[in-house]
Amino acid sequence: MRVALLSVLDNQSRPRTLPAPFRVVAGARLVERQLDIALAAGCETIACLALTVGREVIELQHRAEAAGARFIVIREPRKLSGMVTAQDELLVMAPGILPEEDAVLRHLARPGVLTFPEDPAVQRGYERIDANFAWAGVLLVRGNALEELAQLPADVDTPSALLRIALQCGARPHPLETRLLDDDIWLRDPSPEQISARERSWVAGHADVAPFTAPGLAVAERMGARLARDTLGSGLSRALAIGSGVAGVLGLGLTLAGWIAPGFGFAVLAALLLAMEAVVRRVSTAGQVRPRVSLLVQALTVLMDPILVLMVAVASPEDTQWLRLFVPVVLIGLLHLGERLAVPRWRRSYQDRVLLSVLFVPAALFGVIQPFVAFIALVVMITLFLTSQPRD
Numbered sequence: 001m002r003v004a005l006l007s008v009l010d011n012q013s014r015p016r017t018l019p020a021p022f023r024v025v026a027g028a029r030l031v032e033r034q035l036d037i038a039l040a041a042g043c044e045t046i047a048c049l050a051l052t053v054g055r056e057v058i059e060l061q062h063r064a065e066a067a068g069a070r071f072i073v074i075r076e077p078r079k080l081s082g083m084v085t086a087q088d089e090l091l092v093m094a095p096g097i098l099p100e101e102d103a104v105l106r107h108l109a110r111p112g113v114l115t116f117p118e119d120p121a122v123q124r125g126y127e128r129i130d131a132n133f134a135w136a137g138v139l140l141v142r143g144n145a146l147e148e149l150a151q152l153p154a155d156v157d158t159p160s161a162l163l164r165i166a167l168q169c170g171a172r173p174h175p176l177e178t179r180l181l182d183d184d185i186w187l188r189d190p191s192p193e194q195i196s197a198r199e200r201s202w203v204a205g206h207a208d209v210a211p212f213t214a215p216g217l218a219v220a221e222r223m224g225a226r227l228a229r230d231t232l233g234s235g236l237s238r239a240l241a242i243g244s245g246v247a248g249v250l251g252l253g254l255t256l257a258g259w260i261a262p263g264f265g266f267a268v269l270a271a272l273l274l275a276m277e278a279v280v281r282r283v284s285t286a287g288q289v290r291p292r293v294s295l296l297v298q299a300l301t302v303l304m305d306p307i308l309v310l311m312v313a314v315a316s317p318e319d320t321q322w323l324r325l326f327v328p329v330v331l332i333g334l335l336h337l338g339e340r341l342a343v344p345r346w347r348r349s350y351q352d353r354v355l356l357s358v359l360f361v362p363a364a365l366f367g368v369i370q371p372f373v374a375f376i377a378l379v380v381m382i383t384l385f386l387t388s389q390p391r392d
Contacts, residue, residue, distance in 0.1 A: 001088045004038035007049035007095040020096030020189045022056050026202040027232035027284050034093045036287040037101045043091055045070040067289045077158040081150045088143035094159040097137030098187040107174040108140040113166055115173045125188055141166040203229045206286035207279050216354025220272045224279030240277035241296045244270045248307050255311045261365040268357040274300055305332045316370040331377040346387040
């Protein structure tokens with residue numbers, strides 16, 4: 001079993017208005033980012049060094065327990081010996097350190113110490129371990145090393161003490177690229193400028209916006225990514241979901257009332273806001289092992305296509321009888337087939353409900369919605385033969 005040791009103790013010499021572990025990076029506290037990395041590394045128990053249990057620690061506990069991990073607050077490092085057996089592994093992250101997740105997972109599959117070259121790491125405040133290297137603030141040590149920790153004074157700097165113990169036990173150093181420091185990817189006690197740079201790269205790396213082969217999604221998701229960068233940590237995702245739901249209900253209601261073109265206009269807005277919400281949510285929950293998706297978003301994701309089918313059916317001539325439902329259902333079914341069968345490059349094109357809703361507006365305006373939907377279904381069926389993955 002793996003256990004993670006985090007700390008919210010700020011041992012910096014100069015006074016701080018906000019302790020380094022509680023500074024917000026990309027919408028979450030730095031110690032919460034450490035927690036996400038520990039969970040991704042397979043830690044089942046999280047031990048947190050803290051003098052008091054404040055709001056920040058309680059929210060950290062809720063984040064850990066929501067991911068299925070056990071969370072324990074400790075005030076004395078000696079209590080670790082009762083939590084970690086000799087066969088366990090202890091992942092240690094120094095307070096104020098924001099690592100890169102991929103580097104931690106890649107290098108610490110086995111016990112070891114992550115390091116940077118002495119120059120420039122020591123000048124940036126990292127702890128020197130020998131003439132050539134400085135500790136990067138993350139290590140993985142076997143549980144039997146805690147026997148020595150129990151013999152040290154209660155006020156010892158626990159992460160530094162575990163570093164010395166790990167080195168004495170022969171833990172292997174893993175040098176990291178200085179690029180991680182130069183590009184403000186691996187941070188220690190970050191300044192506002194470093195946090196801003198990291199947030200920009202965070203949004204760019206996790207937005208995963210659609211290519212312009214899905215033009216409606218491409219525009220909507222780039223709008224969402226721009227909003228996400230300016231509103232990290234806010235309730236924007238929920239607001240966008242509510243807006244999408246309201247627009248969808250208004251669109252269906254107007255269509256049922258005979259206002260066909262305005263109804264499809266609100267359908268465009270509903271699809272646009274839902275696509276923007278997906279990007280904002282991806283960015284805000286990036287790194288979490290089990291991110292929560294609200295029931296509203298789950299419902300909207302399921303109901304968007306049925307709403308479009310009903311709107312097309314209502315807007316179709318009454319004398320077409322069963323074709324009013326059959327034609328839009330065939331179109332939606334073909335689009336879902338495209339999402340499953342197409343090569344990765346084209347899958348997002350079949351998911352583009354923003355473009356589909358936009359195309360419905362002029363067709364509804366001129367009263368040709370049913371033949372237009374049939375034509376689109378034919379086009380989609382033809383493209384399936386061109387974009388499907390070849391079978392071996």
